[in-house]
Amino acid sequence: MSEAEAPVPSSARPLSPPAETAEDPDRALVDRARAGDAGAFEMLVRRYQGWVFTLALRMLGDRGEAEDMAQEIFLKAYRGLKRFKGASRFSTWLYAIAGHHCVNQFEARRRRPRLHGQAGDRRDHAEADPPAVVDRLADQAPHADALLERMDLARIVQAELANLTAEHRIILVLRDIQGLAYEEIAQTLRLELGTVRSRLHRARMEMRARLTPHL
Amino acid sequence: MRCDEARRVFSELYDEALSGAPLVTVTQHLASCPACRAEWANFRKAMQAVADLGTAEPSPGFAARVRRRLEAPSRWRRVLRWIFLPLHVKVPIQAAAVLLLAFAGLLLYQRSPELRRAIEPSQIPSPPVAREAPAPAPPPAGGEPARKEEGPAPQAETPKATQAEPAAPPMAAVPPPTQGALEAGRERGASSPPTGTSELWKTTLPSESPRGEGSSQDSRAKSAEPGIAPGPLQQYAPAPAPSGGAGAPAQPSAKSLAVPPSAPRPSAALAPTKEAQTSAPQAKPADVLYGTGLTELADGKFDRAVDSFRAFLARYPQDARVPDARLRLGEAYFGQGRYAEALQEYEAVAQQFPSGPQVPTALYLQAQVRLAQGDRSGCQLLREVADLYPQAPEAASARQVLAARCR
Numbered sequence: 001m002s003e004a005e006a007p008v009p010s011s012a013r014p015l016s017p018p019a020e021t022a023e024d025p026d027r028a029l030v031d032r033a034r035a036g037d038a039g040a041f042e043m044l045v046r047r048y049q050g051w052v053f054t055l056a057l058r059m060l061g062d063r064g065e066a067e068d069m070a071q072e073i074f075l076k077a078y079r080g081l082k083r084f085k086g087a088s089r090f091s092t093w094l095y096a097i098a099g100h101h102c103v104n105q106f107e108a109r110r111r112r113p114r115l116h117g118q119a120g121d122r123r124d125h126a127e128a129d130p131p132a133v134v135d136r137l138a139d140q141a142p143h144a145d146a147l148l149e150r151m152d153l154a155r156i157v158q159a160e161l162a163n164l165t166a167e168h169r170i171i172l173v174l175r176d177i178q179g180l181a182y183e184e185i186a187q188t189l190r191l192e193l194g195t196v197r198s199r200l201h202r203a204r205m206e207m208r209a210r211l212t213p214h215l
Numbered sequence: 216m217r218c219d220e221a222r223r224v225f226s227e228l229y230d231e232a233l234s235g236a237p238l239v240t241v242t243q244h245l246a247s248c249p250a251c252r253a254e255w256a257n258f259r260k261a262m263q264a265v266a267d268l269g270t271a272e273p274s275p276g277f278a279a280r281v282r283r284r285l286e287a288p289s290r291w292r293r294v295l296r297w298i299f300l301p302l303h304v305k306v307p308i309q310a311a312a313v314l315l316l317a318f319a320g321l322l323l324y325q326r327s328p329e330l331r332r333a334i335e336p337s338q339i340p341s342p343p344v345a346r347e348a349p350a351p352a353p354p355p356a357g358g359e360p361a362r363k364e365e366g367p368a369p370q371a372e373t374p375k376a377t378q379a380e381p382a383a384p385p386m387a388a389v390p391p392p393t394q395g396a397l398e399a400g401r402e403r404g405a406s407s408p409p410t411g412t413s414e415l416w417k418t419t420l421p422s423e424s425p426r427g428e429g430s431s432q433d434s435r436a437k438s439a440e441p442g443i444a445p446g447p448l449q450q451y452a453p454a455p456a457p458s459g460g461a462g463a464p465a466q467p468s469a470k471s472l473a474v475p476p477s478a479p480r481p482s483a484a485l486a487p488t489k490e491a492q493t494s495a496p497q498a499k500p501a502d503v504l505y506g507t508g509l510t511e512l513a514d515g516k517f518d519r520a521v522d523s524f525r526a527f528l529a530r531y532p533q534d535a536r537v538p539d540a541r542l543r544l545g546e547a548y549f550g551q552g553r554y555a556e557a558l559q560e561y562e563a564v565a566q567q568f569p570s571g572p573q574v575p576t577a578l579y580l581q582a583q584v585r586l587a588q589g590d591r592s593g594c595q596l597l598r599e600v601a602d603l604y605p606q607a608p609e610a611a612s613a614r615q616v617l618a619a620r621c622r
Contacts, residue, residue, distance in 0.1 A: 038282050045278040053273040067273050074281045157264050175230075176265045182232075201226035208261040215260045 026090035034081045041081075045074050048091065051178060052098050058173045059102045060109075061162050069105060073098045088187065095180070095188040099170060106166045153214065160210040168203035175200055216244040218251050225258050328504055328526065332519075501531045505540065512543055517550035538564050538573045545580065558584050575600050575607035582613070586620060594621035 024030070026047070032040035052073050056066035077097050084093055161169055174180045174188060186196045221244040227233050228241055245252050299305055324330055508523030524544040528537060545560030561584070564577040578600045585593030598621075600613040 038285050042278050042282040045281050049277050050270050050272050054270040057271050070273060071281055075284060078285055153264055154268055157268055172265060176262055177268055204226050204262060207265060208258045211261040211264055212257050215257060
């Protein structure tokens with residue numbers, strides 16, 4: 001996988017604030033994209049598509065809707081590139097756009113009646129594409145039971161995630177799935193650091209209470 | 216440390232954000248409190264389950280789809296692109312199309328006299344030849360075919376006549392007024408004094424009445440009957456020796472004697488309307504122009520009829536209908552009250568087409584115009600008609616007029 005296509009690792013959990021003063025690795029691509037180079041922006045999309053898509057998927061629970069939302073986020077970012085002055089990293093700026101877009105869209109969808117698949121529907125929260133699941137089950141037959149258990153637990157987690165408020169959901173996703181540091185979360189959601197800590201604690205405790213019966 | 220205080224820092228403990236004394240305190244509490252230890256274990260399991268959801272990748276081609284959406288032009292831009300791009304191909308084609316349309320419009324304008332007349336009704340160019348003395352007889356028009364609907368071409372033409380008008384079917388195209396038509400015209404003319412105005416013309420125009428049209432039709436039918444000379448020339452050929460009106464001395468009635476100067480109008484019994492109808496579908500410029508003139512003459516639009524026939528004579532001097540057109544031009548002049556010009560046209564027909572079937576008509580009309588002007592030379596012309604063309608319908612009319620006005 002090339003550098004441009006490398007997704008942002010989610011396992012890393014940096015607790016220290018990002019080096020905003022350091023050179024932004026996306027600077028060159030951003031400058032080219034601002035000059036109208038769609039190819040450069042496509043490189044940025046490849047670099048961050050996993051991160052943005054994951055956020056959208058965990059917020060919405062549906063791959064199709066998540067992909068649409070991810071596209072909207074990137075289009076929004078592309079149109080806003082001229083307003084991006086480079087005061088922060090491109091990734092931080094993109095996370096902020098994605099976070100606000102997800103929260104706004106989630107709230108808007110909650111206000112209007114859904115025609116299908118409530119946020120907590122199990123079928124909406126399939127962890128992986130069905131063919132991929134079948135393949136995995138076939139390849140790992142001895143561990144099929146354990147895998148099914150994990151898939152089942154993943155559906156439960158996703159369903160319970162959907163039962164959280166948007167504020168709790170996104171902060172949990174940003175921290176425990178996306179691996180953002182407190183400071184990045186604060187910048188992304190434009191919150192105080194103390195607010196991030198307290199809100200994350202409440203979201204985690206609620207999730208613990210919801211998941212304990214299934215663990 | 217109490218249990219609630221320990222559980223309040225679970226999140227920071229999970230993130231390994233505690234250090235120093237707080238970390239030692241909570242660690243000691245968890246070691247000594249089984250409930251909090253179990254709670255901490257559940258907390259870690261739950262958070263691990265959330266983290267195990269992991270990341271996901273969109274479907275393949277996601278970045279390319281985003282780029283396509285970025286580069287997708289707006290609707291207006293798409294329309295403009297569709298119209299103009301590629302510039303080097305579409306713009307020249309569009310320019311050529313515009314030029315072609317403009318050229319076609321110009322061509323249509325130039326080739327269509329009706330269109331030009333509609334746009335510039337008063338700017339029809341007047342052919343100079345009509346005002347001047349009649350030009351020499353045009354050479355035989357070999358390329359101008361005779362009109363089919365006007366009957367067969369003369370069959371018994373003399374070589375001289377052939378040289379003068381080889382394919383002219385003039386009297387079939389311009390059938391002479393029948394006796395009935397002449398009398399009808401005279402009757403109407405007698406009821407209103409001749410003034411030479413277009414109004415009088417209208418009141419006496421034989422073609423305006425069904426009777427007049429019928430007469431015209433009859434004359435054509437008669438020419439095809441056995442016992443009557445088949446060809447116009449044969450029918451109206453001058454008699455070898457004038458017999459002084461002994462041909463067919465018809466007894467003029469009181470009505471027919473009252474021949475007004477409107478007598479020339481019987482030539483309008485040539486049913487111009489019908490000819491216009493028959494010539495229009497051919498859609499040839501000459502036919503259209505000639506038919507337009509006939510229609511205008513029938514409608515009493517003499518100014519326009521003059522323009523049309525003069526234009527016809529100027530543009531198609533070789534056309535077989537030239538003598539007819541000159542006769543009709545004379546009628547139009549007469550309708551305008553321009554007697555001298557009308558006489559000029561009649562004289563020109565008689566001089567330029569001496570063996571043509573239009574001669575008796577031209578002489579008769581000429582005589583009527585002269586009589587209308589008080590010129591007694593008209594009587595001599597009537598005698599010529601009666602003596603030289605005893606078979607022509609004009610001969611009978613001429614004898615009637617002679618009896619009434621030339622005694």
